[in-house]
Amino acid sequence: MHKRILLAAAAALALPLPAFAQTAPDVAALRDAALKDDLAWEITEGLTTEIGQRLAATEAEARARDWSVKKLTALGFSNVRVEPFNMPVWVRGEEKAEVLGGSAQKLTIAALGNSGSTGAKGVEGEIVYFPTFADLQAAPEGSLKGQIAFVSHSMTPTQDGSQYGPSGAARRQGPSIAATKGAAAILIRSIGTDYHRNPHTGGTNWAKDQKPIPAAALSLPDAEQLERLLKRGPVTMRLRITPEFKGQGESGNVIAEVPGSDPAAGIVLIACHLDSWDLGTGAIDDGAGCGIVAAAAKRVMDVGQPRRTIRILWAGAEEPGVFGGAAYFAAHKNERHALAAESDFGADRVWRVDYKLPASAKPMEDRLVAALAPLGISRGREPAGGGADVAAVIAAGSAGIDLQQNGTRYFDLHHTPDDTLDKIDPAQLRQNVAAWATMLAIVANAAEEIGPIVTPAP
Amino acid sequence: MHKRILLAAAAALALPLPAFAQTAPDVAALRDAALKDDLAWEITEGLTTEIGQRLAATEAEARARDWSVKKLTALGFSNVRVEPFNMPVWVRGEEKAEVLGGSAQKLTIAALGNSGSTGAKGVEGEIVYFPTFADLQAAPEGSLKGQIAFVSHSMTPTQDGSQYGPSGAARRQGPSIAATKGAAAILIRSIGTDYHRNPHTGGTNWAKDQKPIPAAALSLPDAEQLERLLKRGPVTMRLRITPEFKGQGESGNVIAEVPGSDPAAGIVLIACHLDSWDLGTGAIDDGAGCGIVAAAAKRVMDVGQPRRTIRILWAGAEEPGVFGGAAYFAAHKNERHALAAESDFGADRVWRVDYKLPASAKPMEDRLVAALAPLGISRGREPAGGGADVAAVIAAGSAGIDLQQNGTRYFDLHHTPDDTLDKIDPAQLRQNVAAWATMLAIVANAAEEIGPIVTPAP
DSSP: OHHHHHHHHHHHHOOOOOSSOOOHHHHHHHHHHHTTOOHHHHHHHHIIIIIOOOOTTSHHHHHHHHHHHHHHHHTTOEEEEEEEEEEEEEEOOOEEEEEOSTTOEEEOEEEOBTOOOOOTTOEEEEEEEESSHHHHHHSOTTTTTTOEEEEOOOOOOOTTOTTHHHHHHHHHTHHHHHHHTTOSEEEEEOSSSOOSSOOOOOBOOOOTTOOOOOEEEEOHHHHHHHHHHHHHSOOEEEEEEOOEEEEEEEEEEEEEEEOOSOGGGOEEEEEEEOOOOSSSOOIIIIIHHHHHHHHHHHHHHHTOOOSSEEEEEEESOOTTTOHHHHHHHHHHTTSOEEEEEEOOSOSSOEEEEEEEOOGGGHHHHHHHHHHHGGGTOEEOOSOOOOOTTTHHHHHTTOEEEEEEEOOTTHHHHTTSTTOSGGGOOHHHHHHHHHHHHHHHHHHHHOSSOOOOSSOOOO | OHHHHHHHHHHHHOOOOOSSOOOHHHHHHHHHHHTTOOHHHHHHHHIIIIIOOOOTTSHHHHHHHHHHHHHHHHTTOEEEEEEEEEEEEEEOOOEEEEEOSTTOEEEOEEEOBTOOOOOTTOEEEEEEEESSHHHHHHSOTTTTTTOEEEEOOOOOOOTTOTTHHHHHHHHHTHHHHHHHTTOSEEEEEOSSSOOSSOOOOOBOOOOTTOOOOOEEEEOHHHHHHHHHHHHHSOOEEEEEEOOEEEEEEEEEEEEEEEOOSOGGGOEEEEEEEOOOOSSSOOIIIIIHHHHHHHHHHHHHHHTOOOSSEEEEEEESOOTTTOHHHHHHHHHHTTSOEEEEEEOOSOSSOEEEEEEEOOGGGHHHHHHHHHHHGGGTOEEOOSOOOOOTTTHHHHHTTOEEEEEEEOOTTHHHHTTSTTOSGGGOOHHHHHHHHHHHHHHHHHHHHOSSOOOOSSOOOO
């Protein structure tokens, strides 16, 4: 009954169609079949089990690239290749933090990516407490000389992950600001929302020519322990944090394609990142994303050649600074990208679709919204910006679609040792594949002009 | 209205009563006031913040005893003292575990209490997988020579914690059995129910004169990772686990009393343990228990002298082998204990009361069940055995009451770094104090003969 109505509606559209008919029933059948997908799980399970953590430009990330080329080739994709690039390498060392004096005790920390080292001897200093990032910013110049700054800026779980931007400033810029004001080291409350003793690492940024100071995150229980101790009086701590900058090293992007029948129609770029932080096994960040985009592309490939080339980008080295995304843009910015999208926000359900589409693509947008609705996905109002690895492509003029995942528990796990396979709900992962396959089937085959919205410079 | 009915009912009972009237309205008023208690939180917060972890017979546990004597004295208890004892000391060292070969990666482990050491050089060996403890038991003698046993016996959360007994055998006896069969080391799946990368430590027992082998727990995500790797083929691992046995050291029991008006009526012993494992700060195991029993005793003390002496036992060194409980029993077994009880199962709601009482105390039992019912506590059918520190007293003839706490999430936290203050729900903690204050008010003042059920040997 439902099916008959859809068939009639599709016939009424009567658009010019490529090899794979993107009638509503065709798309619905593809979407519903994808709800039984097991390829995304297979990829995520394989990567996280056989490789484990995949820190950028390490031997483990290189093994992950080999694994990926083998896997994507076996799945039948075309032009499977690695595009290598060089980048600065940072690796974790030891990390110990202890409160000294009458309440002597260890606290649990993890160095931030690009943290400086205390050296083997460590650093001792009094804690200077800043409840928020703004308080740190307001500290007078030079006021932290020889001391350890502690920024306890907190974050609340939200479905759209929108607190990561403002709260994350404590991690991204806090250490640089503390260094400017003379601090010997900095501790931050983890940019996270869980109460497990697994601190959240993540990259921090130094000003040009600034000497990195030791910078580490406390787990939330430890940050609150330190706050309770500070309420009782001054606290002195000893830190030993010994990461290393190892000079330049090699990372690379893994690329695979489903060649389209109409090269002039532009490329549909779908991305994830292959690297992970070194603490967990990178299941939700971002093994699952790689599984989702590849499984969706495979489903579209298997029902017939699409009009547009689908290009899968499993980017290297996203975590320490989007080196893979930058290398991709440098190498491919002059190709015509019709649309770009990335899956890099875990593996929980897609609940909203945002887009940046030209007016010419309005009928396609409406077909997309209608086809996603049965998956519990509603039309959003925010302009799509893509994930980090495709943001430059979209900023340069390509159209974009964001299939927004439920991020309520994402920051319980993000950048922690707890980012492991068991956190992925296979049913929600399959819903992601269905959403992506639906989007790809429609976008890769659409008769409408999609992008570039602004023609890129030649 | 409700109150008037209770008053009438109490008047009808017309029992001979001591100084503090244990009429139903008196008890109800005490109980309901205790639902606003903040002392249990204050004690738990103080111990876990100002001392932190309190591993048995270490400097930290000694600081905890000093803290406790000060606190219990300030609260107005009598005969506050430390009863010291000696015991063998074990302390954690480094602990590293890595899978070798094509899937090289680190796994997260924590040494079990009383684990042997690999020495600084570590141990390398092939993993021999046992899905359950029974499978390990069934392995032929000598069959594990030079290998690393891996027992992945699992456990399901239950309200009454009843799976800890059988599942815990993998930790308590597994290492000894593996050593007997020639294993170079043993890894076990944590005896726990959570999927965080925080392994559950806990004591293991060696046979007399057996040389301890290195023994550690994997977190559940790591145990399942190892299982997935084993499905793909043989796995070789390198372990470096360097705990130390430090010879004899001093621990001690902290004792405080509310002297009763009738010494012949026997002592009501209420216990918790002051020591903790070294990974967390011992909030649910067992700082909260110490807070609960002391707060309840304080409330009963503050409404008038009870008939029976209430003795608070904050036992030392429970975790590595109930050394404090044994020392208490050795020192006090000839005193008349009317009843013993212990709070050592977290800080979540009491939901059931179990007891071991003589027939003479049946009216008291019924008053107790009626007074606890408004707190959501029902009558149980299991014989009370007490917590570990009072089990010997009950086994020797004392009566006992178990105020059973909801253990559904207890084994998510038990013996892990995650056992921290933030895991305690203040409202549930207060319900515990209300249950204990109710029980103490009734038991310490009961006119009935309670115990000993069997007269202890003189």
